[in-house]
Amino acid sequence: MKTPFTLLKRFTLSASVVFALTACESGTEISTDNENESNSNNNEEEIVSSATTGIALPTEISAIPVQKNNLSVSKASLSGRLVALSNSTSELSQDSDYHTTATRKYIEERALEQFDIIEQLLKAIGQTHYADASVINQGPYTAIITWEDEQDGRDVKTLQPWIVDSKMIIENDVEVNRVQAWIEEPDHDNPSQTRLLKAEFKVYSAATVAEDGTYTDYGNWELNVSFDEEASSFFVLTAESDNGVSTIKMNESMTFDDFSHHVKGILSRSAETGYGKVAYPDWHSCDTHPCQPETATTAYAYNSDYLAVQSAGDLEPTYKDRNPDNAIELTHRYGVFFAESDSDAGIAAGDSLEKHKAFGFPIQFQNEHNLEQHAYYGAWQGRHEIWGGHDLEPGDTVTRNDHHNDSEEAASFIVSQKFNGTLTKRTLTAGSLSDIAGIAVETWINKHYELRWDAAANNNVGAWQYCDGWIDWSQSPAVCHDFESNEPVNLTEMTDFSILNVGEEDRKFVHISGWDPSLNNGNGGPVEYVYLGSTHENVNWSGAGFYPAEHSEHGRLTPMLNAARYAPEDGATLWINIDGSLYIAYTGTEWVQKQLESFDEETWTPTFNDSADTTFTLEIGREYYINHQGANYIVRRIDDTGSDSDDYQVMTELQTAANPKNITSILPLGTHYLAAPWQPEVKFTLGQNPEDSSTFMKLTYVNDDPNTPDEDETGTRVENGQWGLQAYDSSDMPLDANGSTVSVDGYGLPVGDATPVQFNWEYSEEGWGTQQFLCSPDCSAVDNYLILSDPVRFQPFAATNHGDAEKTLSLAFDGWMHGLPDLYFELHKNDFVMSSEIADKVINLSAGTELVDASDNTIRYYLKPLDVSIFLNVVTQPADGLSFPDITLSESADLTTVPDYTDTGMGDKPTDTEIRFSEGIAVQ
Incomplete structure (x- = not known):
């Protein structure tokens, strides 16, 4: 908000x-x-x-002001640390877009x-x-x-x-x-x-x-x-x-x-010097709306070496070093320019890529009150949307509002229906765990355990055991089978109880229940438990284990007062359901689960207790999806031990969104249905007929979902997100992007170099995943849809971040550069203070960096930073021979x-004016 x-x-x-x-x-x-x-x-x-x-x-x-020597490459910024690729922009005309487009640099002082x-x-x-x-x-x-x-x-x-x-x-x-x-x-x-x-x-x-x-x-x-x-x-x-x-x-x-x-x-x-003061509304002083905010005042002063900032109430100013060699640059936006001319395409060397691509344009229309309104038809990572057109309805007419000659009629378009869901094709390239080291990611969890107590296990010490496979309930007693071989196997001892711990601020929910035959006059009854890994004020602590629980006023299970640890008899059973979400992170040596201290619903920002990390074990074969604002990663554990980085497969991902014109080509040739490899019994299909508005561009069920016996989904729309879908042929074999079959193991993982092509279904009624298009003359045929240019993708190349770690970048550009670390949310959590941990992840690409088109290696581009903020380093003492500025100048x-x-x-207001x-x- x-x-x-x-x-x-x-x-x-x-x-x-x-x-x-x-x-x-x-x-x-x-x-x-x-x-x-x-x-x-x-x-x-x-x-x-x-x-x-x-x-x-x-x-x-x-x-x-930015120090003048910061206008060139500085040692502290990565743009000065990168090894420049072999290129030269000197041959470009000084009148070219490359040279006339300015780089904006500014001090980041919130x-x-x-x-x-x-x-x-x-x-x-x-x-x-x-x-x-x-x-x-x-x-x-x-x-x-x-x-x-x-x-x-x-x-x-x-x-x-x-x-x-x-x-x-x-x-x-x-x-x-x-x-x-x-x-x-x-x-x-x-x-x-x-x-x-x-x-x-x-x-x-x-x-x-x-x-x-x-x-x-x-x-x-x-x-x-x-x-x-x-x-x-x-x-x-x-x-x-x-x-x-x-x-x-x-x-x-x-x-x-x-x-x-x-x-x-x-x-x-x-x-070299300056000072100032500003008074402004402090909206953080408002707990409700509307309210009259308090006034906050901030004063500052600077000299050639340092900046001093002091807000009302601060006992002392905060001093920052203006020396660019000690600052951190963070590039927010880049421009991309053609390296060579192409006369057939009307391209001059140094032309901006955006000049020759249709990434979006302004439109105008009249609302229901006959008032002229303006909006923008654009696409973000291939997802089309009309921004600012809140008064538009499907079938309304809009007019293009840019660069038309007054002697020519401006192009008009019809607004399409809204498509509440987007199928995205996932293009994967090899990555590394080091790419995501230290990034806490929210991942959804849905696990079920049936634990049985074996009193004879571990030399009569006892152990909780479960079936790490599938259970054949047709036999009595039920038999546990291995997923891959289908052979009967023994139960597995439960050793990772940390997943059952739930903090007060966690977004994970754990429900544990058992049966006590002594309740209800010997008729028995259910009992709920919580797992405690450390002492709790409510209980008679006797070690880690399960303690009887009741629901708190907030609906969470909490230990009963004076509860004693559950002492199970041989054969006792506990049923455990885990759902919701949790945060995990790779530390560089292991995976840990983060403990939430708080969660800001407005900014969707978690705060963690870093001293309370617990070991987290990734499931073999499960895909953990990380979307870090433009840089997407998929992590799978592929080895039983999970002890080092070689036990994990890490891929970086770029996405292609389905639209009416690529709807028939986005799926590989021979696709019979889509399904998740871990749930192959639930099959989906993508509607490709524009004349059927109920299914066009929508994912629908091919068959009934056997996991929901109370309803039949056959032929209905899928109204929830689906991740990691694969395309299968009529023989139930997964396909790669070219339509060739891929050999996989029992977990659905490829056994060779070929990999199945994957898709996501992003569903939303109005938000992320909703698309809307413009058509001409109407939206009855797929060729009538106006599709904006796809993002331009570039061949992967190596770059070094500010922490001197080499990274492989796979970038795409649609007016914004995707594939670079986006550190905005980490900075937001840190009150926009550039810590060394955040700074080490910064990747700035220098002006003149050469990019090669991923689809045509004869096309080269030059990159140029356009918007760069500079974070000054906080200091407590001036260097020898230097002095801090006098904050009293601001008075x-x-x-x-x-x-x-x-x-x-x-x-x-003048009337009948010409658009110039x-x-x-x-x-x-």
Whole structure:
């Protein structure tokens, strides 16, 4: 769940975007003519300049500047530690996308993220191209602005039309670039109405840019935004620069029915020194919603060597080392560029891959109130979705809203039905246990034991035993058989009782029951137990074992007061059911089960008691699936001992999602049905007929599931997730990706080099696993579906992480790079402090790293980091000859001096404007 502040940033400032500003500084003469007045929204007293270009705003503003020597490769970042592949980008044109696409680096300081909105807003205005000669003094026009926001762990793109009027005017004998924007958006309190935001920029002087591309100052400008006619909610931003020192002041005030939201900030900075302060809502102070949050205040100061940060209530500042050699870089986003030209395909060397692939595009439509809405048709790892189109229904018409010529009609599409389930094909390559060392993963468990007490076992000490195979109940007494040979075998002694331990915060459930013949006047009755591996305050402790239990107020079994350990008689039976989930991790030498201390339902983040790890034994043949945000792993134990890494098979996985066009080819030739190798009696089929909407793109049961005797599933949809499905031919043999049969052992594991192709069925009513497409002219045939480009996959290659461990990477790109460790959740758990354990897992790929297309080894690409955050190292003492910054400098950042809103006098929204730019690109 998002905090109100995060939501507020989304629907008010609407500005987290990716395109850089393309504007140049004005250098033309002043004129008092009003020759362009007829094309604009001038008032009678306004003096229009004859300047033909505007004044550039900066595209990057951060509270703490990156040290200049960090703009190149640093020793501490992996990009400086990688052995560069044999390649050269020097032959690429300096005008190529590769060279003109900038790398953004910034200091990661979560306490100061309130200032991030400044840069987001500047990038949004940059997409309007307000300073281009084609729009200066030419009257209002429309620019479609895009921003990205995180939803459910993914970056979701949303679009919004801005009507912009950019002029060069004269104020007090000075040229000023005045930019006005009218932004109409739905009124969330009144869905049938809209509200109009009015924003005015006045740019007095441009930012100063050094030869290395960094800003020596931010120029002089001001911004006023009103969110309603009364300006009861507003955003004000000013910048003043003098002698290389820039001071930016921010004042945001939002008023709602149930609470108000205020942010005030001042930052003063130069290249080497600076300070600032920000006051903002502390949403962690709210236990319920709505509430009026408390105000948190954070001050900071820096010099050329160190950063000091201190929040209200902190006794001392926290100091961090600004030396880039001691910092850790973390790349969040990469660009991929063609290394060679292909004239037949219209590709120039250095072109961005995204220029030639259809990974997604903006759309527009009218909702039920006839209000224009904007959304985005995109795909994430091949899964198609309409982001932001909450008002759309199947059969609605949408229009493509990018790069269309006004003389041509924009392409229109029909919205398909929602497909509540996605079949994904799993492409596996060899991996290593070292790839997942230290990663705690939640895995689901469903185990059943029938334990019998053999008093004569272990020289009459006794032992609990169970059947490690299958039981033939047709014989009396029942006989245990080996899974592989089917031969009768003896019962196996139960030795791993740790799996029966349940912590208070565990997401695992263990139910243990037995029968006490002495209960109910000798008629007998059930008894419930818990297994205790260590002493408990309720019981008369006499060692590890089973103790009588009762249900607590939370529904969990807890030991009865003064309970004594169960002393079974020979032949006594206990029935044990284990389900739910648990966390396991590979330490580098063994598998352990993690003990949960707490679990955050909002962020789905567990916290563990690392001192309470217990040994965990992986079952032979079972597939343990780890999805670590883009880097997927499958682990199977393949040896009886399980004592070292050679006893496990580890695979890395990339996925191909089924869609209407590949629905007939995603399964190997000769597929008769799908099934899990551990449950071959339950068979499934994939609907491939688009005329049958009840089964198309859906997984259905071929036969009844014998494990559910009360219902017949034959022909019905599968409404739960299925993992590790294999394709089988009519002879019940598993198939590889090419349709050839694969020999397997009794556990379903391949006995040779060939492996069966595997599939997952991701089911959801609305969330993950749901797909929706666009069609033209309708969705009656598979060829009518508009399928976006598949992710581009690259040949595996070796790279070294920050811990100097070599890793084999198998990457895929669909606008985002998949296959690299995503450390966001680990950082979140650690309050965004870059620990050495997290840092050792970081993999940064340097600019110019060569990638080879996995499907065509004649196609090469160059990779370039686009978005890089820098984590500074916490220190307690300055190095010899150096000193910490004086945090008291921030006291001069007087938040009472931030500017209030100034009425802009903007009139009604202009009408009948032409779309000139979409997502920062000129409309042809």
